[in-house]
């Protein structure tokens with residue numbers, strides 16, 4: 001049987017990508033050059049939008065039971081609290097950030113993937129590929145030096161920041177390396193007075209200090225050191241981490257038993273196109289940025305969820321490629337650009353050194369975060385529930401004068417949101433209270449729709465939602481014609 005998709009790279013993004021495709025019945029191989037999964041905590045937080053998408057595609061309990069929830073992000077300056085961003089106010093079944101080391105996230109994703117009958121093929125490196133518009137020919141090198149040539153309908157580059165596939169496509173990784181060194185420590189802290197359910201940011205005149213709880217007594221410490229002098233960032237010692245904690249933290253905290261100490265610099269880069277012909281870039285292969293806001297891995301995993309259902313419908317012959325697959329680039333490059341600029345802004349604000357600018361920042365911070373709408377916007381932005389696709393080519397018509405969400409907007413899942421199907425096929429979802437409309441739509445498009453509709457999202461309307469939970473189109477009750485046209489436009493005969 002022809003291989004439909006080859007995924008290169010088994011980091012969190014490649015694992016998500018392969019698991020999504022496998023659960024939709026696509027034939028997929030996933031190869032990885034490293035012998036083992038990472039043992040580093042790297043990306044520490046799964047945000048609510050990622051948890052919602054993970055929940056749609058399988059049981060999420062393996063993640064939620066392994067991690068610990070963070071319910072607020074608190075910015076301190078000296079002895080005062082500049083801002084308390086309460087994450088529990090967002091409209092989501094997961095109103096918190098789930099702190100989970102990336103090593104655990106990858107382990108659980110790999111278990112999910114193997115539950116779909118696919119194993120990661122390790123110690124296999126992608127060397128080169130060519131795309132002749134019909135299929136992709138890829139050359140792999142096994143650990144014994146043997147080379148294997150693989151043909152697949154599609155190739156997906158989840159091969160990280162130094163992506164071989166991005167280089168092979170000749171795409172420029174546009175952006176810069178930010179001036180300045182940062183240090184990171186995964187360490188045990190005694191004497192913490194802030195609750196374990198809070199992420200603490202300290203704005204200090206010497207720079208920023210951030211403490212992320214990982215597990216009881218265990219924290220990620222991140223701090224900036226100012227302008228870099230050495231060609232490469234150095235690895236900090238435990239004593240250096242301790243003196244930063246003493247200087248910038250709340251006092252009387254003692255660091256011990258380091259698990260991981262590292263220095264790093266921030267790159268802010270992104271490719272213009274996430275797709276070229278039959279090859280896609282997903283995750284760090286397509287965009288990298290400051291870890292401020294913890295959006296990197298989440299953005300990459302959400303790229304994979306976005307592409308997964310679209311490519312599955314195409315691979316299964318349910319929909320023609322153009323509209324669906326072109327929308328991946330349009331939707332996700334817009335999100336990537338937004339995340340890049342937000343993370344850059346957060347970093348610049350936290351690391352400013354000029355005392356006058358710091359004083360202004362602190363005063364403005366107090367004022368702005370004193371306003372409830374600003375706090376809500378910050379919480380929705382951080383937790384990624386505000387992500388939407390308002391300019392997507394997949395957005396259909398919206399009947400005027402109705403309340404409820406518009407095309408491109410996320411529909412918050414229900415807390416007890418049960419899937420009506422086994423999830424083995426991407427299906428659109430109807431939200432309506434009018435049985436006649438539903439009967440008509442189910443009669444014509446039963447194969448594309450979840451067989452059970454959900455209640456209307458506002459009086460008088462019918463909502464059609466995409467498999468990833470964003471509104472596709474809205475019609476007026478009694479007039480489902482626009483939804484019929486929308487769904488007909490997705491079918492193969494439409495092109």
Ligand SMILES: Cc1cc2nc3c(=O)[nH]c(=O)nc-3n(C[C@H](O)[C@H](O)[C@H](O)COP(=O)(O)OP(=O)(O)OC[C@H]3O[C@@H](n4cnc5c(N)ncnc54)[C@H](O)[C@@H]3O)c2cc1C
Pocket residue numbers: 008009010011012013014031032033034042043044045102124125126127158159160161162163164184262264282283284285291294295296297298300
């Ligand atoms: C020190 C550090 C701290 C970080 N902290 C955070 C954080 O707090 N929050 C956050 O959101 N993000 C953080 N990140 C970033 C986060 O780790 C990445 O965004 C995330 O790992 C991206 O996942 P990915 O799957 O796209 O790429 P990766 O995790 O890099 O995975 C790519 C995989 O592809 C494999 N590969 C590469 N080339 C080939 C090839 N030619 N053939 C086969 N396999 C190949 C690699 O071995 C690797 O396993 C941090 C990163 C680092 C390094």
